[in-house]
Amino acid sequence: MELVRAAEIMATHPEHQRLPFPDAYGLGGAFSNDQFGPLIEASVPLVDCGFMHADAVYDVVSVSRGMFFRLDQHQDRFARACGAILVKNPMDREREAEILHKIVALAGLKDAYVWWAVTRGLPPGGRSEMIDPDKFEPRFYAFASPFVWIADDEQRARGMDLVLSRERIRISPRAVDPTAKNFHWLDMQMALFEAGRRGGEWAILPDEEGFLTEAAGANVWVVRNGTVLTPDTGCLLGITRQSVFDLCAELGVSAKATRIHGDELEDADEVFLTTTAGSIMPARSLDGRPIGGREGPGKLSVELHNRYWERRWEGWDGTPVRYELAQT
Ligand SMILES: Cc1ncc(COP(=O)(O)O)c(C=O)c1O
Structure with missing residues (x-):
């Protein structure tokens, strides 16, 4: 049996054709620091514990032919991950889904790699507060880029x-x-x-x-x-x-x-x-x-x-x- 050349189909089949998008969104769309924008302009504060300590959870869902695959299951897994590391997601489930839809839509992607994370956020004022998960203000980040292949x-x-x-x-x-x-x-x-x-x-x-x-x-x-x-x-x-x-x-x-x-x-x-x-x-x-x-x-x-x-x-x-x- 021949392997279905899925990447080639994504690149050539009319149903996979990217919708018109502003030039700045070539690399994809993102949500960072509570704003939507082009992926190339998205940023993380250097002192975010996600960056400094890998103190974060994330998930990746994909879109193909204009459809998310098993989005509910990814959101369920993400909610469990937040619970496991004692981080409170600043977005509720509907808002989270809306952000994911919107970053794909902004970049007009029909096939996408859609990544999102909640980090512990900026360190709280005093060291003594480090021992209390409620003293942190977790931050939400997301981006959507063209589909990523580990193996082509x-x-x-x-x-x-x-x-x-x-x-x-x-x-x-x-x-x-x-x-x-x-x-x-x-x-x-x-x-x-x-x-x-x-x-x-x-x-x-x-x-x-x-x-x-x-x-x-x-x-x-x-x-x-x-x-x-x-x-x-x-x-x-x-x-x-x-x-x-x-x-x-x-x-x-x-x-x-x-x-x-x-x-x-x-x-x-x-x-x-x-x-x-x-x-x-x-x-x-x-x-x-x-x-x-x-x-x-x-x-x-x-x-x-x-x-x-x-x-x-x-x-x-x-x-x-x-x-x-x-x-x-
Ligand atoms: C460590 C690890 N294991 C397994 C997987 C596969 O998980 P999924 O099929 O949900 O993408 C991933 C996905 O990125 C991963 O990072």
């Missing part, structure tokens, strides 16, 4: 070259809760540099006992004997991950979340990654060895990828962008 059409079609990190582990959930999507990225970024040095394109991180957690910015999946498996702990509960469970149910393929040791990758039939920024990304090699004794991506990975995009473009859990908000 070519990489997804031929399969990515992955590396299981030997130098890094994913931070322990007891240190930073990975289910509250957060700014802690150094373990993943350093693992990506390791992947680059070892001839790979992306990195998977184990935990301290060698069990798989997730990849940098993506969930990891293993297909073995017709069953699709993904780690049950130590990772973000990805919305694309949930979508894979849903697609597997539709296809009658068994799928489950479980512990997977790094050593088990050796007899994997297929491996793939999932994330909002790039969808379902089939892999062809791990640590320089072909996966499943085959060149190229696995059949089921490609089938899931294609079905994901077909279903999305049919309107699966879609919310049409309110483009009229650009005029308000």
Whole structure:
């Protein structure tokens, strides 16, 4: 089965054509410091604890063919993340959604990467206030840019070259809760540099006992004997991950979340990654060895990828962008 070239479709299909937008919005639209504006002009005060201490939670939802995908699920996850780090979202749910719609609309985007965050905000006056979460004034930021691909059409079609990190582990959930999507990225970024040095394109991180957690910015999946498996702990509960469970149910393929040791990758039939920024990304090699004794991506990975995009473009859990908000 040929991989659906989703990036090419986004670039060429008339239903994906960007609406007219002011020149300044070329990079996208944003909301920062309580104002809408072009992404290129958005800013964060240097002393915002989000910037200084990675003290923030965020989420990313995508838009394709003018529709948000699973916006409610992203907003639910974001609300839980705010609760987990004791930060009060200054926006209520409706206002949050309206801001997300408007930043996409301002930039006329039909396919977008839509990021938003609540940071702890500026540090309160005295050091003694640092121990009281109610003394902070959290701040809300958001931007929408053209759709982002971790792996482009070519990489997804031929399969990515992955590396299981030997130098890094994913931070322990007891240190930073990975289910509250957060700014802690150094373990993943350093693992990506390791992947680059070892001839790979992306990195998977184990935990301290060698069990798989997730990849940098993506969930990891293993297909073995017709069953699709993904780690049950130590990772973000990805919305694309949930979508894979849903697609597997539709296809009658068994799928489950479980512990997977790094050593088990050796007899994997297929491996793939999932994330909002790039969808379902089939892999062809791990640590320089072909996966499943085959060149190229696995059949089921490609089938899931294609079905994901077909279903999305049919309107699966879609919310049409309110483009009229650009005029308000
Ligand atoms: C660490 C991490 N794991 C997994 C994911 C995948 O989550 P989702 O499918 O909701 O984008 C992301 C997304 O950015 C992530 O940052």
